Amino acid sequence: MAANVLEFFVPSNRVDKRGRPTHMDGINDVVGAARANTYLSAKKKREDTEWVAKYARDAMLSCGWETPDELVTVTTVWYETSLLRDLDNVYGGVKYVLDALCTPARWSDKKRAYTRNPFGCGAIVDDSRRYVGELRFGAKVSKEHPGVLVRVKKMQPSVRSDVLAAEWVDEQLANGGCNE
Template sequence: MRPLEFFVPSNRLSPKGERTHVDGWNEYIKAVNTSRYTGAARERENVTLVADYASLAMRQAAWRPPETHCLVYVTFIERDRRRDIPNVYGGLKWVLDGLSRPRGSKSVGAGAIVDDSQKWLTVIPMVAIDRQNPGVHIKIVPVDSPAEIVQVMGTNVPIPANTNKGVIKL
């Protein structure tokens, strides 16, 4: 199955009217400390943004959601290097919730992936700099077996069949 690839532009503007960055952990904590309703609204806004762009990309590519494990490359495109990595990677929450199937109290989600648990996906987060086009670039690659994940990631490390007996030594 072919991968699904799309870009979600930032939804935040600077005082000058330029796009800034996608909300990270610090922005969410600040919103929650203001009011839990503000935090919930900010979360819903971010998840809905990702879900809308994912749905559009799925329609345009005639892409069917896979029922297999997926490799998800998430590249956060920042305007500059001011924010620290853990804050930037806090945005993974919005990305993965926006890609997941809606269920239970989560009424938002594009359904591009089955679930955001480790059983269903492997996430590879990255950061890039582009002053003109901040946002998130997402690529979903369906894989049939864990050996394919190792191959896709460009390594030759074998995956042991039974890893529940202790530490894996390479």
């Protein structure tokens, strides 16, 4: 029987000058690399995607995960070395996490229309709203073990992401705001 939850921790693949692990790449790292050199940006994104895919693949094998056809909830908890980085910067790293979870596409799948990256592990079919119904984020501090905890959970087949979002908005408005 296939597992309903896939959970794994990805340690940071970046180190400081002293060899200590630092944070996972965020949106500022990606944008900064793109401004410096397009090829550097692509290289860093590929490294990050392959790094996450490696840990996801190992977790899939150990728990018997099968790629679901239904919606999933993807939760990421980012472990930072300090509180210095803004959350929008930190959460920008979800791009390469989702790309790492996708089913890889071969270059020849589409005629001159390459849409998905070829480096994913196949934990989910695609990172579109057709397959990812909900994204959840969290951040904590861990100086010794920075990285990201990723949790992919299958949703009920009858739940659709647009219905989920509409129900959540209605619930928040009824409660007087979007505070949790």
